[in-house]
Amino acid sequence: MLNTPTLDHTLDDTLDVVAKETAARWVDENMPRLSEWHTHIWELAEPAWREFRSAEWYVERLTAEGFTVEAGSAGMPTAFSAEWTHGTGGPTLLTYAEYDAVPGNNQSASVTEDSREGMSRFAPGHTDPHSALGISTLAGLLATKHAMEQHDIAGTLKYTGEPAEKMHGSKVVHGLRGYYDNVDAIVSFHPFYMLPLCNTARWDTQCGAYYSKVYTFVCDEPESWQLSANPNSPIPASHSAARAPGANVALMSMYTSSRIMQDAMLPSFGGWSLSDAILLDGQATADNLPARVARIQYSWRTPNVEMAEHVLAVLDRNAEHAAQIAHCAVDVTWVARSRPGRTNHVMATVLYDNLAAVGAPSYGPEAIGVAQEIQRNLGIEVMEKPFLDECEQLITPQDAEEALREHLAPWQHNWTSDDYVEMTHYAPTVRFYVSRPALKSPAGAGAYPGWVMNALGGIPATIDPTIDVAGKTIAGTFIDLLTKPELVADARAEFDARVAADPMPALLAADFEPPIELPWPDYRTRNDVRSWG
CATH class of the missing domain: 3.40.630.10 (Zn peptidases)
Known part of the structure; x- marks a missing residue:
């Protein structure tokens, strides 16, 4: 025994x-x-x-x-x-x-x-x-x-x-x-x-606070800026629309801006961390059209709720501007928000x-x-x-x-x-x-x-x-x-x-x-x- x-x-x-x-x-x-x-x-x-x-x-x-x-x-x-x-x-x-x-x-x-x-x-x-x-x-x-x-x-x-x-x-x-x-x-x-x-x-x-949130960028009209460029196109979306901004552009703008901002979000001490993950949503192929949807999840650990809320404010702001840059809308989904x-x-x-x-x-x-x-x-x-x-x-x-x-x-x-x-x-x-x-x-x-x-x-x-x-x-x-x-x-x-x-x-x-x-x-x-x- x-x-x-x-x-x-x-x-x-x-x-x-x-x-x-x-x-x-x-x-x-x-x-x-x-x-x-x-x-x-x-x-x-x-x-x-x-x-x-x-x-x-x-x-x-x-x-x-x-x-x-x-x-x-x-x-x-x-x-x-x-x-x-x-x-x-x-x-x-x-x-x-x-x-x-x-x-x-x-x-x-x-x-x-x-x-x-x-x-x-x-x-x-x-x-x-x-x-x-x-x-x-x-x-x-x-x-x-x-x-x-x-x-x-x-x-x-x-x-x-x-x-x-x-x-x-x-x-x-x-x-x-x-x-x-x-x-x-x-x-x-x-x-x-x-x-x-x-x-x-x-x-x-x-253990401290934990927040996790998914930002979903949706691009319903990614080619709208090209509508008058080729009026004789036999299909509504020209192959050249692949060059238009889409959901992936919004996601990458969010990703890079948040990485750049990470050191400035909170003091370097306190044992806090920020993690990210890209969630595939049936958009994992390269076609001649820009991606319609892209998702990124952020999870952050902080000693207290005040610090967690500050990170949240930065991420929300980054998501809003990333969506605007790429002609997208952004939806948010909470995964967790723990005390x-x-x-x-x-x-x-x-x-x-x-x-x-x-x-x-x-x-x-x-x-x-x-x-x-x-x-x-x-x-x-x-x-x-x-x-x-x-x-x-x-x-x-x-x-x-x-x-x-x-x-x-x-x-x-x-x-x-x-x-x-x-x-x-x-x-x-x-x-x-x-x-x-x-x-x-x-x-x-x-x-x-x-x-x-x-x-x-x-x-x-x-x-x-x-x-x-x-x-x-x-x-x-x-x-x-x-x-x-x-x-x-x-x-x-x-x-x-x-x-x-x-x-x-x-x-x-x-x-x-x-x-x-x-x-x-x-x-x-x-x-x-x-x-x-």
Whole structure:
């Protein structure tokens, strides 16, 4: 068994102690199944808003486990909401799955850089990996359910399927539609992705604001300036109209002006970023006519809403002028507009105590052998202990906070971005991390290629310890909250005080519709042959 606390029972043992042992034993006994489930989701690797088979798998699994499941929750085809209740009374606790993969990151679960068989290297792959995020929380959920049944613990478990996390797609919608209402506590998990946040919980510095918006340039009359140039043309639009400005011109004007302006949008410090992506909309061929439609998506991460709004003003202005330059109209579509997160010290303390009881992940001989083979294939001297030391160590939330603050400006209260922040505005929430496998770099060398961490996230020997520790930690935290009403009350009191001190209303309208119909990268299966669609 991995990381299962050894408990010597006495007559003084309390309900939470024995229930936690029951839950941990469930994780141990079901680890082969959990590992298989993870491999399945990791191999599906479906991109944002197109995770149809991944969501279907979760709906079927949860239904089989006795949950009442709503598929397509909040009008999102690849979302779901599941609920299970035991007994009467008790708190309502929530955790969630994510399962979107990232286009352009196709990597096999192997020790060399290689695409999964039969697929383009530009197909999606799990990078964080969200596959492990989902199966870890599912492990904690089902282990808690088992312990509640075995020890007759009352309460309600809620579990949501959150698609399109990479673009903050679903949590803001679930929140606006009331799916987090009447929840007493939320546990948010993510595999470690940056130091010092490894095997710990966030303390004061939560993630910041995230905005994402699509600008669509539409050119209905691109050749209007040429109408009198060739009155004898047998067709309304002369072939020479290809020279006329069109949607692509507007898009490129927007792209270049925003790139030029990027350094002037905000101060160079504060950890903010701006990303862009061109969405193809059936306009990817060169004909003798100018493009009628072109879309570009911008996503930006900032420490606070004020900074995010300033970037928004610059982009909106650039889009307006780019459209005018190219004789186009411009339509806008919000993808996400997330508030900075709220902290909850009560929740962070409860969770970290449970993480400390379980212990950090430990990588055995098989995992070490995999890591050493990767080093050997990269021409790196093989290390006896190839994994980052921090991957097998705990760090308290307070110590992680202190180390994090050393790199941040004093005025900066939030850092980087993740959409769990929306949940923190509906119920007391803790955000925690368990290490995913990461390798030590040789002295004087740079980071490993990106494919290495992606591959390690798909190899059972290296990723299963993450699932084991996170699942047991979530179950232990839930059991504490289910059996100790004072913890729930204290967490709620802290939440209410923080809301009163700093109200932050939602940034999108209650009837906001998720942009599922935009031409997001798709990945379809036809007759068991995988291909881009």
